[in-house]
Amino acid sequence: MTETTPSAAAGKAGGAATLVASALSNQLGAATASLAFPVIGPVGVVAVRQLVAAAVLLPLVRPRLRDLAWRQWWPVLLLAVSFGTMNLGLYASVQRIGLGLAVTLEFLGPLAVALASSRHKTSALCAVAAAAGVVAITNPEASTDFVGIGFGLVAACSWAAYILLNRVVGQRTLGIQGTAAATGVSATLFLPVAVVIFLSQPVDGFTVLCAVAAGILASVLPYVADLVALRRVPASLFGILMSINPVFAAIIGALALRQELAPVQWVGIGLIVAANAGVLLLRRSR
Template sequence: MATMIGSGLSNQTGAAVGALAFPVLGPLGVVAVRQYVAAVVLLAVARPRLRDFTRRQWWPVLLLAAVFGTMNLSLYTAVDRIGLGLAVTLEFLGPLTIALAASRRRLDAGCALLAGAGVVVLMRPRPSADYTGMALGLVAACCWASYILLNRVVGRRIPGAQGAAAASAVSALAFLPLGVLVALRHPPTTAAVLCAVAAGLLSSAVPYLADLLTLRHVPAQTFGLFMSVNPVLAALVGLVVLGQEMGGPEWTGIGAVVVANAVSIATARR
């Protein structure tokens, strides 16, 4: 339980700390640094044999790299525009959709309706609504869903975490010129760089290693159930670290999405 809580808090705290560097680096600069850190960590852990990869193995890796980079960039840009809690909640619709799409149970249909109602509440028309930010949150959700599906393909074709490490390295290379461009146009401060590096460590390295440890001792269903509270953790971290307050309707919408996912996982057949 401690590792699951630590992983969730680390992931959301990393995103919040990265947001502190937005005024200097912008979301693009922070994501670029995060991709570099993730690549270094995963390459050190998995040590992929890139020269041995076949064309059949490289194609899903390249797609995974594109999805990984797009997911983080759209999420962090959404965080910059609509706040951490709302952005993470919308992104969470990706894995929730994957979980519900393959089901034929009436209960899961009800869960889908509940989650949909939560999204309607979150995206309701109002003067302060940032629909571009919300759309980016939904892009992140589509990317997360694609990330899950592609990871299954990569996992079947490449042993261990070598595929994920390779995808992370490719994504980091793609962001390298963008990171250089950001640094040239907006010279980074030491504090901003440290925040971006901390975001990479807290949102990539720590959760990855903690989840590996957790899944050795905790059933996948229990792990998935706990993952459903991430939107709540994101909203709380956003409030404490970034001062992003939300009203009752926003908390209600987040709660609906969390409950829909929790009920679906808790009642799923093992």
């Protein structure tokens, strides 16, 4: 039986605090991005976000693109596409149904991956809880914005694909070169979009500042923080702490963006967060 040293415990606590800060930064970035929607829309914000992420990540990692073979390139290209559709789906959903609900729906992606990889019978209860949570937060009725919900589910599917593709890329490329290459590809695809949007209409400095801040808060800082935290905490704890993202999104949406939620929707968010944490705890126990 191994004992946890004070330094190891302190490192684990520091890693956990870093993850919480990462989640907070991510959701503040999404809230900041929404302020630019009236001028350049979700597509414009995503384009700027991808360009900012590439501008920071590529010089740091310097991936050797010429050394990549086709068996390495194809998952990198798919990863770039999934990254773009994930952000587009999320921001389009945020614009229509609000930050808290959109982020919670997107969170169904990693939850689905966790459920699919779990062989514990109790995971079925977690799946039922998650389904009940979806019904609670979407509250299906005639006035429900099903398009916004659909965008959130597109983001969820893209996030699930992103997780699975990241595993393949990580196995076939050295370090984080594959992820950096995918970021560069995604930025290249969105560059013409950004040029068209910024040339076709007047864009004020506040909008640009919000879009750039979203790239830093929601891409650069969380990416660096997650890399630091993963060296100090186990992957299972990482996943559990990431469950706080929908909670932060709902709170920030309510306080900063005046996107108030009904009590039943708060219950739905809690069910989905609890389902994710439950699945990961079951896997950890095994």
